[in-house]
Amino acid sequence: MKAIRILFALLIVICLSGCTTSETNSDRAATGNISSDNLSVSDIKQKVEQPIVLYNGISLNETDRDAKVIDGSDVIKNKEMYLKYEREYYLYSDGTYIGRANGKIEGRGLDYYWQVVFPSEIGKKYEVAISNSYNPYPRRFEYIASDFPKEFDENSEVIREINKKYNVNSCVKEVCRVDLDGNGKDEFLILVVDYVNNFFTKCLVDSNYHIVSYLTVFNEKYEYFDELVKDCDVFSSGEIIDINNDGIMEIIVDLPCYEGLLFKIFTYNNGNFVGDYITNTSLKP
Ligand SMILES: [Ca+2]
Ligand SMILES: [Ca+2]
Structure with missing residues (x-):
């Protein structure tokens, strides 16, 4: 009798797991909208889960x-x-x-x-x-608005490099600290401003405090420059989010532009950066 009960329980488990698997697969196939011609299983998995x-x-x-x-x-x-x-x-x-x-x-x-x-x-x-259910924020980020790490003070290598490159006298206004690639070391997204020269830049800085990319560079006369800087702060004008469920958090950055919404996506993974080294922006038509 006991053996029959075990067999019965086993049958239910097999049936349930079979049903769940086929349901998931058909769900995925329905959302993936793919043709299986010339595609390997990993290709299909990647396409479906994108x-x-x-x-x-x-x-x-x-x-x-x-x-x-x-x-x-x-x-x-x-x-x-x-x-x-x-x-x-x-x-x-x-x-x-x-x-x-x-x-x-x-x-x-x-x-x-x-x-x-x-x-x-x-x-x-x-x-x-x-569209998919996964955690797009696998690691938390920390926004710092004052008492910045000393590596970002006015005499730091980072600031001196920016000032020399653009002939400005800038300082850090905001820092976002996050481990983009999940290797245990934090990267930094910094907003650097020179109000006198109407200059600001958003830079990605690696865990060794070297500039990886100038994600935004604005440097032109503009009547409402102070307002623009406020609108372009790190917190409200962009996202740090894993957009493809691979555990690496991408950076979406809003760019100042003449009209509409303009944004770019950058990826940093284990020292490899995907995107332009410098992204210049303008409010001119
Ligand atoms: Ca990292
Ligand atoms: Ca990603």
Whole structure:
């Protein structure tokens, strides 16, 4: 009798695990929208698990972002994009998960740009929307607004290098400390300003206090420069977030531009940086 009970329990376990696996796989296949031709298992896994990420409603995928989706009429012009982007997302605000909501494609501006909007209450306050369920903030970051590490004081190597390069007299205004690649050593995202010369830069600095990249460089006459610097602070104008579920946190940086929303994505992993060494920005048309 005991043996029969064990056998029965075993059968239930096998059945349950089988059901769960097939459900997960079909879910993934449905969201992945892929053809299996010429693809290895790892290719398929990578394709299927690649999340769709929106930053303030705008796709991080540049090709999709530039695709013609809206043309002023109510007729759906690009069915594939609607199928891909009109879906449920996990929403995040200030690095915290705030809930799920269904996104809808909508036009913005006069040039038929498109974005995804969330008509629900929760959609009014979010910065990042992700199609998949994973932790996009695997490591916490620390924002420092005063008492900076001595490596960023006015006579530090970092500041002297910036001042020499741009012929300015700048100082650090903000520091964000985070271990981007998860190797146990912190990297730094710093905002450096010279109000007299209308200059600011956002730099990525490695754990040995060497500048990896000038992620933003603004240096032109602008009436509301003080306001611009406030708008470009490290906390509110960008994200440090893992956008592809590989455990490495990417840096999304908002750039000052003449109109619309312009941002760039940078990756730093174990000494390897992906992105431009210098990103110049301007508010001129
Ligand atoms: Ca690190
Ligand atoms: Ca990543």
